[in-house]
Amino acid sequence: MNKTIYTLWKTCEEKYFELPAVRWLDKKDIQERTYGELAADVKAIRKGFVAEGFSKKQISLIGTSSVEWITAYMAVASTNNTAVPLDSGLPAEDLIDLVSRSDSEGVFLDQKFVSLAEKIRSECPKVRKIWMLSGDKAEGTETVADLVAAGADASDSEEPAEDDICMIVFTSGTTGKSKGVMLTQSNVYCNIEAILYDLDPGLVFMTVLPVHHAFCLSMDWLNGFMMGAVLCINDSLFHMVRNMSIYKPDVMLMVPLMIETIYKRLKSLEGQASPEVLYQKVFGGNMKYVFTGGAHLDPYYIGEFAKDGIEVYEGYGMSECSPVISSNKIGEGKPGSIGRPLPNVEISFENGEILVRGTSVMKGYYKMEKETEETLKDGWLHTGDKGYIDEDGYLFINGRVKNLIILSNGENISPEEIETKLALNDLISEIVVTGEDNLLTARIYPEPETTEKMSKEELQTALQAVLDEYNKAQPTYKQLSRLVIRENPFLKNSSKKIIRHEVLRDEPSA
Amino acid sequence: MDEKFEQKFKEVVARYCSVKAEDIKNDMSFRDDLGLSSLDLMTFLGDLEDEFDVEFNFGEDESKLSRVSTVESAMELLQEYME
Numbered sequence: 301m302n303k304t305i306y307t308l309w310k311t312c313e314e315k316y317f318e319l320p321a322v323r324w325l326d327k328k329d330i331q332e333r334t335y336g337e338l339a340a341d342v343k344a345i346r347k348g349f350v351a352e353g354f355s356k357k358q359i360s361l362i363g364t365s366s367v368e369w370i371t372a373y374m375a376v377a378s379t380n381n382t383a384v385p386l387d388s389g390l391p392a393e394d395l396i397d398l399v400s401r402s403d404s405e406g407v408f409l410d411q412k413f414v415s416l417a418e419k420i421r422s423e424c425p426k427v428r429k430i431w432m433l434s435g436d437k438a439e440g441t442e443t444v445a446d447l448v449a450a451g452a453d454a455s456d457s458e459e460p461a462e463d464d465i466c467m468i469v470f471t472s473g474t475t476g477k478s479k480g481v482m483l484t485q486s487n488v489y490c491n492i493e494a495i496l497y498d499l500d501p502g503l504v505f506m507t508v509l510p511v512h513h514a515f516c517l518s519m520d521w522l523n524g525f526m527m528g529a530v531l532c533i534n535d536s537l538f539h540m541v542r543n544m545s546i547y548k549p550d551v552m553l554m555v556p557l558m559i560e561t562i563y564k565r566l567k568s569l570e571g572q573a574s575p576e577v578l579y580q581k582v583f584g585g586n587m588k589y590v591f592t593g594g595a596h597l598d599p600y601y602i603g604e605f606a607k608d609g610i611e612v613y614e615g616y617g618m619s620e621c622s623p624v625i626s627s628n629k630i631g632e633g634k635p636g637s638i639g640r641p642l643p644n645v646e647i648s649f650e651n652g653e654i655l656v657r658g659t660s661v662m663k664g665y666y667k668m669e670k671e672t673e674e675t676l677k678d679g680w681l682h683t684g685d686k687g688y689i690d691e692d693g694y695l696f697i698n699g700r701v702k703n704l705i706i707l708s709n710g711e712n713i714s715p716e717e718i719e720t721k722l723a724l725n726d727l728i729s730e731i732v733v734t735g736e737d738n739l740l741t742a743r744i745y746p747e748p749e750t751t752e753k754m755s756k757e758e759l760q761t762a763l764q765a766v767l768d769e770y771n772k773a774q775p776t777y778k779q780l781s782r783l784v785i786r787e788n789p790f791l792k793n794s795s796k797k798i799i800r801h802e803v804l805r806d807e808p809s810a
Numbered sequence: 811m812d813e814k815f816e817q818k819f820k821e822v823v824a825r826y827c828s829v830k831a832e833d834i835k836n837d838m839s840f841r842d843d844l845g846l847s848s849l850d851l852m853t854f855l856g857d858l859e860d861e862f863d864v865e866f867n868f869g870e871d872e873s874k875l876s877r878v879s880t881v882e883s884a885m886e887l888l889q890e891y892m893e
Binding site: 565 | 826827841847850852855856859860868875
C-alpha cells in the first residue's frame with residue numbers, strides 16, 4: 301500500500317462512508333456532510349483536474365476554514381498535484397507574490413477574497429484558472445461547479461507517487477523572505493500515521509486554528525479523518541467559546557493563547573455554579589483532550605484543566621517536519637516537556653541545537669537551494685531550537701538559535717522581515733523589532749539628519765505615523781503595538797552587526 | 811451613558827482581567843491597562859453579543875471590531891449596534 305494521501309482518503313471513504321465527516325454552522329443551524337458525500341465531491345473535482353489538464357501542477361488555496369476549502373484541498377492532495385495553502389490574512393501583495401513564487405497554475409478562492417481575482421489575473425501570468433470556492437463568479441473566474449462539470453465525463457486522476465510533492469507550506473524565514481516548505485505525499489502520511497491515538501471512529505473535533513497551517517491540516521483534519529472523527533468548523537474566533545457549547549467537542553487542537561483565554565473565562569465563572577455546570581457551560585460537556593503546540597505552554601494550565609478532567613498534551617513541530625516532531629501522548633505525559641519524539645523521528649544535538657531526521661522531514665525549500673542546504677545537512681533538519689532530552693526520553697526546549705519571535709498564538713514572526721521593510725524610511729536610521737508580553741515593539745534609532753530639527757513630540761508623532769501606515773496592511777499578529785525611540789545607536793559587534801541580545805538591556809524603554 | 815448599561819458592560823470586561831468591574835475606568839486600554847490578549851478581546855466581543863442581544867457584523871467590520879482599544883470606544887461601538 302502506498303503511503304499517500306490518496307490511499308489515506310480511500311481508506312476513510314471505505315471505512316467511514318456513512319459517518320459524518322464535517323459539521324459547520326449556517327447562521328445558528330448545524331450542517332453536516334458524511335465521508336461518503338465528501339468523497340464524492342472530492343472525486344468530482346479530481347476529474348475536473350484531469351479534464352482541465354492539471355497534472356503535477358501547483359494549485360493555491362486562499363480562504364478560511366470551510367467545507368468547500370477542505371473539499372478542494374483533499375482533491376488536490378489526493379492527486380499528483382501540489383496544494384499551496386496560503387494564509388488569507390496576509391496583505392494582498394504578499395498573497396500575489398506567493399501565488400507567483402509557487403508557480404501556481406490554478407487558484408481556489410474564497411468569496412471573501414474575490415477582490416484578489418483581478419490582481420492574480422494581471423500579475424500571475426502562469427495562473428490559468430481561478431475557481432471560486434463559494435459565491436458567484438467574478439470576471440475571469442469560474443466556480444467549483446464549472447470545474448466539476450468540465451470533468452463529468454473524464455476518468456479519475458492518476459494516483460500520486462509517494463515522492464510527489466503533496467503540498468508547499470510557506471513559513472516566515474529569518475532571512476526575511478518566506479520559504480516554501482516542500483512536503484511529499486509520504487512525508488505527510490508518515491506524520492499522521494505516527495500521531496494516531498484513538499482508532500474508534502466518532503470522536504468530535506472542533507477545529508479553531510487557521511486551516512492553512514501545517515499543524516491544523518495534519519493534526520486536526522488529516523489525523524481526524526484517518527480516525528473517522530467528525531470535524532466541526534469554528535466559524536470565527538469571536539465565537540470560539542460559544543461554539544464549544546454548540547458542537548460539544550471531545551478534542552481540540554489549540555495554541556497556548558486560546559488555552560489562556562478559556563482559562564480566564566472559566567475562572568470568572570467560578571463560584572457562580574457547580575464545577576459540573578461550568579464544565580458544561582464552557583467546554584460543552586464532553587471535552588477530554590486538548591492538544592497544543594506552536595508556542596510554549598505554561599504547565600500551570602495543564603494542572604488547572606486537569607481539575608475539570610481535561611487532559612492537555614503539549615507537542616512540538618515545524619512545517620519542515622510535516623509538522624509534528626514530538627508530542628506528549630494520552631496517558632503518558634510530562635508537563636513542561638514537549639513529549640517524546642514520534643516513532644518515525646530520530647533526534648540528535650549539535651551545540652545544543654535540536655536536529656531531526658526521519659520520514660517526515662521535508663524535501664527542501666521550493667526554489668531556494670541555498671536555504672535548503674543551510675537547513676538540511678546530511679538528512680538532518682536543523683530546527684533552530686535549543687533543547688535536551690531527559691533520562692525518561694522526554695524532549696525539552698530551552699531557547700532559540702535563530703531570531704524568530706514566537707507569540708503565544710503560535711505565530712512565528714521574523715523580526716528581520718519587518719525591519720527590512722521599515723529601515724527604508726528616511727526617518728529611521730536603525731531598527732530592531734522585539735516581542736514582549738505577546739506584543740511587538742519597534743525600537744528605533746532615528747536618522748539624525750532628517751530628525752534633528754524635530755521636537756520630541758514631533759518625532760514621536762512622525763514615527764508613530766510610519767508604524768500606523770505599516771500596520772494598516774498587516775494581519776493583527778504582525779502589527780507593531782509599541783514604539784521605543786532610542787537616544788543612542790544600537791550596540792554593535794566587531795563586524796558592525798547589532799548585538800540583538802543587548803537590545804533590551806541597553807535602552808529598555810529609552 | 812446609561813448607568814446600568816455601563817455596569818453590565820464592565821462586568822463582562824471583568825471576566826477577562828484581574829480588575830474588578832467597579833474599578834474599570836472608561837479611558838482604560840484593554841491591552842495596556844487591563845492586560846487582555848487579542849484573543850481575549852475577540853472572545854469578549856463574542857460575549858457582548860450574547861449579553862446584549864446584538865449581532866456584530868464580524869465579516870465586514872472585523873478590522874474595526876478587533877481594533878477597539880479602550881473601554882469607552884467599545885461601549886460606543888456596542889451602542890451603535892444597539893440603536
